[in-house]
Amino acid sequence: MMSWKELQNTSFYESPARERAIGLVDEGTFKELIAPIDKFTSPHLPVLGEAVCFDDGVVTGVGKIGTRPVFVISQEGRFIGGAVGEVGGAKISGLFQVALQLYDKIVDKYPNDYESRIPAVVFSFETGGVRLHESNAGLLAHAEIMEWIQKCRNKVPVISLVGSKVGCFGGMGFVCVATDLVIMSELGRIGLTGPEVIEEVMGKKEFDSTDRALIYRTTGGKHKYIMRDCAFLVDDSIEAFRNQIEEVLKMPYSEIASYRSIGSLELVEEQLSLVGLSTELHPKDSKDVWRYFGNENADQIQDLYYEDFMNSVKIRPRGGR
């Protein structure tokens, strides 16, 4: 494996889960919890003749960024597409639990001075959602994780990172946008139904899943940033994600929470007004929506490099339209 310093300049998109986890926190601080040596493998895959893996496809652990304990969940897309099964799901839930326990301890110990010490959870998604081989257990895991995210509200900031190969799809697409805020690179993708499934159900005319540019236009980082589905768009390096987490952790919790997409009547109304907009606008393509929000260069946006995009982009105003 590369050294921590080498990891910083490495592509986040190409990095395996463990390298992301190590590189996202301060040098030498990452401690893996339920590591490969503990060998918690899936009890369901062997009977199906499917390969197993010592971490069940998710790396969980804790490190530090500055003074803050940071709990890291990092999914491995190369193992069954990063899909969530029973063991991996339990590891994720467990990590939230530990983070909350630590939060309580810190508040207890420093009742007047805990803000700069409270833990955060960073969730690096690379997943297609439920692992179909263990469907019920996988679904249950999704529900549990959702519940933990709610329990963390206003206590432990939960930050989503999406910029890996598989993207973040299926039930995990819901989980991701239910956190306090989302950080993406332009290579990241968030969606519910995967492109192949849309094509299968709705036909190639509706959605051509081999058209990668179309997929990125509808699920990719730039689109999500324009739509405010992600709070920050960063370059494709571990360091860029890490720096952004560091910036977020400097914010007061109220500011972090202001990036939420769900969880209040106000936000529900905002989402509803967007549904209304789409019925009025009848967009044929994401570019129509980008143009609506003031991006005259909609045709060029996809090809813009990061800096140029950030310097010129106009994003959806808060409140809906």
Next chain:
Amino acid sequence: MALQEMNFTFQAKGDYESIPEEWSHTGVVGSGDLEILLRHEDLGGKVEAKIVTPVKGFDDIWEKVLSKFVESNKVGNVVIEINDNNSTPFIVSMRLKQALAEAKGGIL
């Protein structure tokens, strides 16, 4: 249908060396790839290997690849545990070499 499990024991000729740390892990169980867990254990110089894989019928090739690895790298007192998903013999040899290098130096 079920996963295959194989167990082998090897003994390097002459001098041997274990790994410095208690354990070391490398690799990802992607398609055509594998993960390797090396553990230091006092086995009187022997090497024990356990492989879990969906692929049937390649037992002697696994044995040959591992035996060559143990022999040419003079490995002893190590438990090798592998989760595999359809790796080719070459990928196995390459990952074993990388795993050992990592266990010994931390950084390649």
Next chain:
Amino acid sequence: MRDDANISWDSLKRDRIERIQAAIPLVKMGKEVDASNAVALLETVIKPYDKVNIEGDNQKQADFLAKSLCEVDVEKIHDLHMVQSSISLGSHLDLFEKGIAKKIDFSFSGPQADRLARMIDQGTIELGDIHTYLELYARYFIDLTPRVALVAAYQADRNGNLYTGFNTEDTPVVIESVKFKQGIVVAQVNEIVDQLPRVDIPADWVDFVIEAPNPFYVEPLFTRDPALITDAQVLRAMMAIKGIYAEYGVQRINHGIGFDTAAIELLLPTYGEELGLKGKICSYFALNPHPSLIPAIESGWVKSIHCFGGEVGMENYIRNRPDIFFTGPDDSLRSNRAYAQMAGHYALDMFIGGTLQIDKYGNSSTATAERITGFGGAPNMGCDAKGRRHSSEAWLKCGQEYGMREQLTGDMPRGKRLVVQLQETFREKLAPGFVDRLDAWKLADKAGLDIPPVMIYGDDLTHIVTEEGIAYLHKCASLDERMAAIRAVAGYTEVGLSADEAETQALREKGIVKTPEDLGIDITKANRNMLAAKNVRELVKWSKGLYEPPARYRNW
């Protein structure tokens, strides 16, 4: 001497004129026929038992004319003998199911390989011969001259001049053979314009022009996404560069299509630079415009590339690199498969590519028992061109090392083309890359072929590169020694497991086998980070925005 007064010497010509005159009512203006009359036109100018060419190239397809031919009245047209380089479209085979065509002579059938095999097995198709491109083109001028050619071009003008431009490919050689043997040429074009960018085919070689309802189909066949290159491919690429390209100073090359050769192309500006090889290797190519070659071109490695065909997305890049590519007065690429194949046969020092199976003697094939894929162009490049008489450093060195030279030509110096196979010992699903007997034998049996379809014969093969090492087969003095060298690099396949350790050691000492270690390459350090571009977006960046990849490769 024939003195029968009734014998005619111009029956072909008179037949041609008759057919063309019969079609005059279908002509709108000049040579233009409306798309709605396409079927009627074909029913008029084609006769039963004709030899017909549907332009099915490796890339460009006369798809509208192929579809129209499927719709003709089988009472009027039947038992055609198709002669065409590629069987690419479903419609090419539908003709046989409908009884419109009966026999086929071809070169390559990639996407239709399974169906073709089934149809031959069921007797729906009578198989003529399977050729290389050059062989088939050659027979166009001997005994397989088509009576009618249905070709494809980008544009025609009002007079019937054609612009074939970027994807000229096979059009000139097809038309040359048909037109000058009193045949008939029908062209489908994407559009009819007043002024062409340039004339690729003059109007008097073309009889009818149809503006097709849709642009002809072109497949991006030569794009390999660097994101999919594996560490093992990087390793084989490093071994090839150090152990072969550098060793022989290879300057004139064709790369087979595949991820191994894409890895080589992407390692030139990094690993190649590190080894100080710029200017010493890889200056000239007969090659399709591979996007993966962009970083090497941009770093000043490449002097010239002649192309068999085009590649979707490379149009603008090529237009802006006229020093490197062959372009017309309009600045767009002029590809030409016949000339590029000729160049590939005679003017190259090396062919390097991958295959499906290599047998214990070194014969290799991409055939399986269920698929008839044909040959395409690889065998003409993957062989020693026996007619070659000019010399070059790499060719001469390889000839000097040839272990059987003295037995064959005594003390006479002669060079040898480097023919290199990059081979994984095992592919996906643990299919072995080395076998005792090629599957091509089974196919020959099943399809009733005279000989098993071999892509590259063992006696032409000079080098095999696997992860285990490089076998310098041409250095061997006997077939026994060659077989031992093959076993030495065949890894854990059945062939490899029969290697004798002492024998392999002896071959290493003679320099006939070199392991990565012998080459000074650390296999644990071979990884994707060495690639000059790791994804398509980086290729675009290297091209300064000139490469415009098709949507399916745009992962951003």
